[in-house]
Amino acid sequence: MLYDFLLIGHGLAGSILAETLSEAGYKILVIDTPKPNSASNVAAGLMNPLAGKRFAKSWLADTLVPFATSFYQDLEARFNQQLFYPKPILKLFSSVEEQNNWMGKSAGTTYGDFIKEVYTSLPASDVISQEKGGILIDKGGYVLVPVLLEILRVHRLHKQELITESFEFIDLQLQDNYIKYQDIEAKEIIFCEGYKGAENPFFKWLPFSLNKGEVLDVKALDFPDEYIYNKAVYVVGAGAERVRIGATYNWRQADEEPTETGREELLHKAQDLIKKPLTVVAHKAGIRPAVRDRRPLIGSHPEQNNVKIFNGMGSKGVMMAPYLASHFAKVLEAKEDLLPEVNISRYFSLLKEHKKLQ
Numbered sequence: 159m160l161y162d163f164l165l166i167g168h169g170l171a172g173s174i175l176a177e178t179l180s181e182a183g184y185k186i187l188v189i190d191t192p193k194p195n196s197a198s199n200v201a202a203g204l205m206n207p208l209a210g211k212r213f214a215k216s217w218l219a220d221t222l223v224p225f226a227t228s229f230y231q232d233l234e235a236r237f238n239q240q241l242f243y244p245k246p247i248l249k250l251f252s253s254v255e256e257q258n259n260w261m262g263k264s265a266g267t268t269y270g271d272f273i274k275e276v277y278t279s280l281p282a283s284d285v286i287s288q289e290k291g292g293i294l295i296d297k298g299g300y301v302l303v304p305v306l307l308e309i310l311r312v313h314r315l316h317k318q319e320l321i322t323e324s325f326e327f328i329d330l331q332l333q334d335n336y337i338k339y340q341d342i343e344a345k346e347i348i349f350c351e352g353y354k355g356a357e358n359p360f361f362k363w364l365p366f367s368l369n370k371g372e373v374l375d376v377k378a379l380d381f382p383d384e385y386i387y388n389k390a391v392y393v394v395g396a397g398a399e400r401v402r403i404g405a406t407y408n409w410r411q412a413d414e415e416p417t418e419t420g421r422e423e424l425l426h427k428a429q430d431l432i433k434k435p436l437t438v439v440a441h442k443a444g445i446r447p448a449v450r451d452r453r454p455l456i457g458s459h460p461e462q463n464n465v466k467i468f469n470g471m472g473s474k475g476v477m478m479a480p481y482l483a484s485h486f487a488k489v490l491e492a493k494e495d496l497l498p499e500v501n502i503s504r505y506f507s508l509l510k511e512h513k514k515l516q
């Protein structure tokens with residue numbers, strides 16, 4: 159059988175693209191080696207329309223957030239399993255200065271309807287340090303990503319669209335109109351390998367800026383679950399009476415080992431938010447497929463049109479993958495032009511430089 163697309167990788171990016179293409183009627187096959195510490199499996203799963211150190215409105219948030227919300231809710235209805243937990247995000251102030259800054263900022267129009275409320279103070283709590291108030295961010299929530307991946311994995315296996323093995327580049331042959339991998343033939347191959355994309359022989363010239371992150375799962379006990387909390391760290395529900403505290407950002411280390419430094423950093427920051435003693439039940443690390451300009455990497459190889467990439471979701475895969483998968487599917491059908499901000503064509507000059515150095 160000639161597949162339309164062979165996809166490599168079944169993390170958030172690959173699984174959502176595979177589901178989107180399969181639902182659009184394409185014949186697909188996915189090859190993946192499941193990894194307990196893939197970025198997708200350790201992610202806090204947060205969808206936050208205002209993010210980064212300054213809590214600016216995220217790129218394309220007005221489009222990405224509603225699209226992702228209905229994508230996950232559709233999956234929930236089809237698979238009869240809750241995946242997305244819509245919850246306001248309470249970003250707590252650490253100082254009066256921060257409070258004043260936000261009072262000014264939130265009065266502007268930049269944040270649209272994502273800011274629900276600004277509190278100059280909140281009632282004292284036994285559990286949360288919230289007395290200085292905070293901002294309440296609307297339309298956020300979290301996805302239990304491992305549950306999502308497992309549901310889609312079982313679904314793909316059931317449809318005979320997934321092979322669990324390692325993809326080896328040596329076995330790939332490129333022809334003009336199709337690709338051949340061992341005895342599999344497909345019109346196109348799409349790489350969704352997460353941070354491993356930085357080692358992909360076709361795409362290693364792209365400016366990945368890999369970023370290690372660590373998270374801690376602690377016993378939730380009497381932790382209030384009305385909000386997702388943020389104050390230097392996030393505290394997000396993680397199922398099974400746990401909450402996940404995250405995350406660290408480390409551009410200097412590209413391994414997947416949890417570290418004592420990471421644990422200390424998270425516990426130290428969490429103590430400024432949570433008043434109770436914390437019992438750590440898990441400590442995980444993964445590598446975010448981040449990119450120099452903080453935008454995804456999508457498109458066709460400039461010299462090999464049937465070799466494509468869907469990657470670079472950085473720290474926002476939950477929010478970005480559903481819309482970008484749908485957009486990419488339409489681009490593949492020639493119904494839309496690829497958004498210039500995500501198109502790898504913005505980096506084609508780097509391929510020339512890469513070749514000169516070889």
Ligand SMILES: Cc1cc2nc3c(=O)[nH]c(=O)nc-3n(C[C@H](O)[C@H](O)[C@H](O)COP(=O)(O)OP(=O)(O)OC[C@H]3O[C@@H](n4cnc5c(N)ncnc54)[C@H](O)[C@@H]3O)c2cc1C
Nearest residue numbers: 167169170171191197198202203204325352371474475476
């Ligand atoms: C600590 C941490 C916290 C995070 N928190 C959030 C958050 O709250 N919200 C959010 O939106 N994002 C978060 N992220 C980022 C998010 O995890 C990523 O944006 C997203 O998961 C990337 O998905 P991916 O599919 O591109 O990569 P991955 O999850 O790395 O998946 C890639 C898959 O490809 C497979 N693969 C690669 N090479 C091969 C090969 N040769 N053969 C077979 N299989 C292969 C891998 O085994 C893996 O299964 C966080 C990341 C980290 C590390």
